Amino acid sequence: MRRYFLFVFFLSLVWLVSGCATKKLAPVSDEDNPAHHYLMGMELVDKGDIDEADARFQRALQLEPDYAPALAGRALAAACRTKAESDAEHKSVELKRALDLLDDAEDExxxxxxxxxxxxxxxxxxxxxxxxxxxDDAEDCYEDSMDLDKGNEAELPYYRSKTAAPYFMGRAYFANYQFRKSEDMLSKVMSASPGRWHEPAEKLFRKVHKIVRASAGYTLTDVAKRIAVKDRVSRADVAALLVDEIHLDRLMAGRIAAPQKKNPEAFIPADVRENLFKPEILVVVKWDLRGLEPIYDSTSRAYLFYPNKPISRKELAFVLEDILIKITGDESLASKYYGQSNSPYPDVPPTSAYYNAVTNSVTRGLMAPDLSGAFRPDENTDGAELLQSVLRLRNVMNVQ
Structure with a gap:
């Protein structure tokens, strides 16, 4: 009888343990496999659909509970949520989840x-x-990935090529404002045989190269670094960079008189009172720079600065031209290129309101068209372009 009870106890224990273990589900179709769900999940991450991506990774793990790529995918999804989370407590929870999942992936x-x-x-x-x-942790991951000699690129359903390692390390250095290291990493991708990561590496390399060239001989401020990596810059960003890098207020005050206002009190647009760059914006407003003027809002019946509004390339051209005119005192620059019958830019007709500003900016080397000759006037200005323009203006103005 005692043996019988021991046998029953043993069977119960086995049943309990097996019941608590993660069950491996059976696939319902040929496409219902871990590698496919992992691939779809990674592509959804690229599209910004993090919740759906995480669901794909979870399905992969239901089919194969220790499938390491899906565990890493879930870690990436959690990291994306960490970046988007504003609540400190929730951010901490997602960060721990991301790092724990990454550890699990490395183990499995x-x-x-x-x-x-x-x-x-x-x-x-x-x-x-x-x-x-x-x-430092990212560098460790990169070094570990480069030490793997026996990997088969055919077994990399998403990354496809080992150049993924230097590409994403280049992005990491870019995000950490280590622009020269980023440039070096991206050049490794571009020197390899063309593959999946060649085109995005080349695109980022052009941006990084602009920053490296523009900042040669300069020590960039923290504000300048943060602005330089942006895909599009705002009116507030332009104000901040002009004040921080070329000392706009001091530059203007030493050469021209401040515009006289009817109201002797300094005008402060209502939408900049709590803005991080309020002091810099007020300097720009003080000097009445064309392209960065306050804009009348019919709803509030007030002039607003719209600090978060992206600035287009043609608007930046207006700003640069106006600074040139104010600093040099050469009023003829305001109409120097009007009346021309032909335009060197296929997308900027000589009759357009911004043609003169664009041409002034290009001929002074402050801005540049692309390789096709197009200026892309309506496209948003990115951080690298803005930094390059402002630092070139600094050279033209011989600002110390």
């Missing part, structure tokens, strides 16, 4: 191909979440 990775996928995703996790000493 089987073979060099899976290890490579996990380590490269690790670079992205640290870049997105930015925990303490994150760039």
């Amino acid at each position: 990775a089987k073979g060099d191909s899976q290890k490579f996928m996990v380590e490269v995703t690790g670079i992205r996790v640290y870049t997105r979440a930015k925990p303490k000493d994150w760039i």
Whole structure:
């Protein structure tokens, strides 16, 4: 009888343990497999659909509970939420989840191909979440990925090529404002055989190269670095860079008289009172720069600055031209190129209101058309372009 009870106890224990273990679900179709769901999840991350991506990774793990690439994918999804989360407590929870999942992925990775996928995703996790000493951890992931010699690129359903490692490390250095290191990493991708990461690496390299060239001989301020990496800059960003990098107020005050206002009190647009760059914006408003003037809002019946409004390339051309006119005192610049019958830019007719400003900016080397000759007047200005323009203006004006 005692043996019988021991046998029953043993069976119950086995049943309990097996019941608590993660069950491996059976696929319902050929496409219902871990690799497919992982690939779809990574592509959804690229599109910004984080919740749907996480659902795909979870399905992959239901089919194969220790599938390391999907664990790393979930870590990346959590890192994306960390970046988007404004609540400090929730941010901390997502960060811990991301790092724990990444640790699990590293433990479960089987073979060099899976290890490579996990380590490269690790670079992205640290870049997105930015925990303490994150760039050091990203570098460790990069070095570990490059030490893997036996990986098969055919087994990399999403990354496809080992150039993914230097590409994402280049992005990591860019996000950490280490522009020369970023340039070096991206050049490794571009010197390799063309593959999936060649085109995005080349695009980012052009931006980084602008920053490196423009800042040669200068020590960029923290504000300048943060603005330089933006995909599009705002009116407030332009004001901040003009004041920080060329000392606009001092430059103007030493050469021209401040515009006289009917109201002796300084005008402060209502929408900049709480803005981080309020002092810089007020300097720009004080000197009445064309292209950055307050704009009348019919709803509030007040002039507003719209600090967060992206600035287009033609608007930046107006700003640069106006500074040139004010600093040099050469009023003829305001109409120097009007009346021309032909335009060197296929997308800027000589009759357009901004043709003169564009041409002044280009001929002074402050801005440049693309390789086709197009100026792209309505496109948003990115941070690298803005930094390059402002620092070139600094050289033209011989600002110390």
